[in-house]
Amino acid sequence: GQNIDQPTEMTATEGAIVQINCTYQTSGFNGLFWYQQHAGEAPTFLSYNVLDGLEEKGRFSSFLSRSKGYSYLLLKELQMKDSASYLCAPLDSNYQLIWGAGTKLIIKP
Amino acid sequence: NAGVTQTPKFQVLKTGQSMTLQCAQDMNHEYMSWYRQDPGMGLRLIHYSVGAGITDQGEVPNGYNVSRSTTEDFPLRLLSAAPSQTSVYFCASSPVGQGNYNSPLHFGNGTRLTVT
Numbered sequence: 001g002q003n004i005d006q007p008t009e010m011t012a013t014e015g016a017i018v019q020i021n022c023t024y025q026t027s028g029f030n031g032l033f034w035y036q037q038h039a040g041e042a043p044t045f046l047s048y049n050v051l052d053g054l055e056e057k058g059r060f061s062s063f064l065s066r067s068k069g070y071s072y073l074l075l076k077e078l079q080m081k082d083s084a085s086y087l088c089a090p091l092d093s094n095y096q097l098i099w100g101a102g103t104k105l106i107i108k109p
Numbered sequence: 110n111a112g113v114t115q116t117p118k119f120q121v122l123k124t125g126q127s128m129t130l131q132c133a134q135d136m137n138h139e140y141m142s143w144y145r146q147d148p149g150m151g152l153r154l155i156h157y158s159v160g161a162g163i164t165d166q167g168e169v170p171n172g173y174n175v176s177r178s179t180t181e182d183f184p185l186r187l188l189s190a191a192p193s194q195t196s197v198y199f200c201a202s203s204p205v206g207q208g209n210y211n212s213p214l215h216f217g218n219g220t221r222l223t224v225t
Contacts, residue, residue, distance in 0.1 A: 008149075035213075041218065041219075042199060042216035042218050042219055043152075043199075043214075044216070048213065087151070089151075089152075095206050096154070097152075097154075097214075098151075099152040099153070101149055101150055101151050102151070
């Protein structure tokens, strides 16, 4: 079956760096998305990886290893507004998104 | 440019009642979809459409109907509401597919539905 594994909750300090891991098992693979979702709001797109390696976008970076079925989202210089859930979602061979339950990130001052 | 608009934002139904959740997008996206989000679970696809006149079932279609008569609109109908349908419902669209390559989903702000 298809499966996504992310930590349920993480806590970090304002100004620090945090890495949110995601491991996946899917039928085929056509890339992986990360979305951010603030409480009570809609998910918004953060990043997309289809090749191995690191993609950097300002304070946020996303890494992919296809051979290991592994991705992470790296958030630097954490701000209070980064408190949110982070959703990992790979695309399977049918271009269907398989969604993880998300990691709730709590930022403390 | 409003993006994806969902109405209503909140709704309370009694068991057995029917209703329609509205979704409209003004980005000329071909792909539209409905998800439900429940605590501790990933988003689950209910129905989707790859263009006007075309709809298909997702992972959890039972108890829901959809139609796509125009590119802009994709309403979700609950036929006979049940407490198990208490959830947050999101409509999402993209130019092509569920996030084909570098084309991410654009989500509406959600409808919070409670069935008593």
